[in-house]
Amino acid sequence: MSVLFYNARIWRSGAECYSWMVFNPETGKIVKCGTDQNLPLEECSKKRDMKRQWIFPGFHDCHLHVEWLGYKIGGKNMDLPPTIIAFKEKVLELSNKQDGVWVIGYGWNHDMMDRMPDKADIDEIISDRPAIMFRICQHILVANSKALEIAQITDKTEDPLNGRIDRYPEGHKLAGHPTGVLREDGGVGAMLKAMPPFSTKLQESSITLALQECLKVGLTSVHPCDNQCWKAYRNLANQNSLPIHCYFSGWYVDIDTDNFPSKPKDAYDNLSCECVKVFIDGALNGETAALSEPYLNSDGNKGVLQMTEEEIEESFTRITKAGYRLEIHVIGDRATEITLKYLKKCKVPPESRPLLVHCQILREDLLDEMVKCGVVPTIQPSFVPTDTLEIRNRLPQSLMQCIYPWKTLLKKGIICGGSSDAPIETFDPLQGMYDAIFRPDNFYGGDRSFTPDECLTFQEAVDLYTTGSAYADNTETTKGKIGAGYQADFVILKVPLNNQGEPMDLPKQPELLKSCSVKEVWIKGQCALEN
Numbered sequence: 001m002s003v004l005f006y007n008a009r010i011w012r013s014g015a016e017c018y019s020w021m022v023f024n025p026e027t028g029k030i031v032k033c034g035t036d037q038n039l040p041l042e043e044c045s046k047k048r049d050m051k052r053q054w055i056f057p058g059f060h061d062c063h064l065h066v067e068w069l070g071y072k073i074g075g076k077n078m079d080l081p082p083t084i085i086a087f088k089e090k091v092l093e094l095s096n097k098q099d100g101v102w103v104i105g106y107g108w109n110h111d112m113m114d115r116m117p118d119k120a121d122i123d124e125i126i127s128d129r130p131a132i133m134f135r136i137c138q139h140i141l142v143a144n145s146k147a148l149e150i151a152q153i154t155d156k157t158e159d160p161l162n163g164r165i166d167r168y169p170e171g172h173k174l175a176g177h178p179t180g181v182l183r184e185d186g187g188v189g190a191m192l193k194a195m196p197p198f199s200t201k202l203q204e205s206s207i208t209l210a211l212q213e214c215l216k217v218g219l220t221s222v223h224p225c226d227n228q229c230w231k232a233y234r235n236l237a238n239q240n241s242l243p244i245h246c247y248f249s250g251w252y253v254d255i256d257t258d259n260f261p262s263k264p265k266d267a268y269d270n271l272s273c274e275c276v277k278v279f280i281d282g283a284l285n286g287e288t289a290a291l292s293e294p295y296l297n298s299d300g301n302k303g304v305l306q307m308t309e310e311e312i313e314e315s316f317t318r319i320t321k322a323g324y325r326l327e328i329h330v331i332g333d334r335a336t337e338i339t340l341k342y343l344k345k346c347k348v349p350p351e352s353r354p355l356l357v358h359c360q361i362l363r364e365d366l367l368d369e370m371v372k373c374g375v376v377p378t379i380q381p382s383f384v385p386t387d388t389l390e391i392r393n394r395l396p397q398s399l400m401q402c403i404y405p406w407k408t409l410l411k412k413g414i415i416c417g418g419s420s421d422a423p424i425e426t427f428d429p430l431q432g433m434y435d436a437i438f439r440p441d442n443f444y445g446g447d448r449s450f451t452p453d454e455c456l457t458f459q460e461a462v463d464l465y466t467t468g469s470a471y472a473d474n475t476e477t478t479k480g481k482i483g484a485g486y487q488a489d490f491v492i493l494k495v496p497l498n499n500q501g502e503p504m505d506l507p508k509q510p511e512l513l514k515s516c517s518v519k520e521v522w523i524k525g526q527c528a529l530e531n
Helices: 066-076 084-097 119-123 145-151 184-194 200-216 230-238 309-321 333-345 364-373 383-387 406-411 429-438 458-472 510-515
Strands: 003-006 020-024 029-034 046-049 054-057 059-064 103-108 131-135 140-143 164-167 178-183 219-224 245-251 266-268 271-279 325-330 355-358 376-379 490-494 517-523 526-530
Touching (some): 059 355, 059 458, 066 103, 066 200, 066 219, 084 103, 084 119, 084 131, 119 140, 119 178, 140 145, 140 184, 145 184, 164 184, 178 184, 200 219, 200 230, 200 517, 230 266, 309 325, 333 364, 364 406, 376 458, 406 458, 429 458, 429 510
Parallel strands (some): 103 131, 219 245, 271 325, 325 355, 355 376
Antiparallel strands (some): 003 020, 020 029, 131 140, 140 178, 164 178, 266 271, 517 526
């Protein structure tokens, strides 16, 4: 049985749009496409006039945290409180909603508030239960006194090598004592180890909720990076309960646990795993991303390395020998420099396409080495409008020369995959494309582009979330395009109409992306969602 969609505008990167396509719902494959008027009417049992609607390949987010996205959607969201007073109100709201032993919140940003929150702010609301509130980047949390007590973090606790415990300054009545703010694995990780783990059932419900929301914005594939979650994903796959394909990435810290794939490329229905995630540095807005020069006004702080160089070498070697691909968190230029050094030293094959997640702050001298190492940056265009609020106050001018350099990377021939890092940024790929094209500078209210030479074209922006992400996940021969032999994953968009009542020319008017929405999502030739 074949289905014909005709009188459509079917996106084809770098070429004229197709006007029709035939796909087979039984095989889940696209049979043929064309631009001519010789429609294969007799071959098709079903036909549909698309009335000039826009059809794109299914969108693919190649780096996000699905479990935590589900927790955010499911009631742990703080919604970026603008003040400390609003922060406390959110803590109270979360306390009233959650009846468990621990109270958990997510989504504050001190750059948008009057100051950094501390334990006293939470103690004022919750003193009898442990409570932790994650910053939006998830690299920092603030805990109340009860949580610090359970984690045994006191004024006598030494700062970890791979993190930081913020302390009250001299002159404060609690000088030297922890403020409650913990950074990176050495700080955040210490708190998480003191907490009871989330149950597999809770993880399953969170993942299911998040994936359903991903489907609504046109995502037909995602690359979840969730730790201690493999059992939950595997259970859902065995129940045929994963609505879209998940290219799971296990965390290196989980590799010796029973909550990790049994072998490389372990695959189930809508679930597979090729990658293992390693964290080299921290986050920019927490000033823990590893830089070659100090942050401004920071007393020499150059960020945090999550691992020693010996540990980096050991992890790269072990992951590669085990048959997995490397997925490496790098934000600062020093983190990327060290990563490239050990990709070469450990003889990681360039054809394995090591994923470099984020790549926000680079240097010109690193680009050629990135090409040689065969890396695939998985980038987040929506970081730009958020980070421009404060980035000029954090980075020295010398490190502002090759920052979020998406166009530069593409010109070097480096294929990039588009992603959101959700829940840190919006998981809507249409917004991601808009931000890649216009790079709104929120320091100026979003009315101008940040480093406009790095703005992408419409085609380049779409490629990030289609062909680029498929390449990142080693599926570019079956996904990422609409063409004969490819999987029939596609999205029909609702685009504003012109005066003739037809959808407007989206590639020529990319600003319309903010006014578009997803009308239908098709996966393997079946309609998975209709809005």
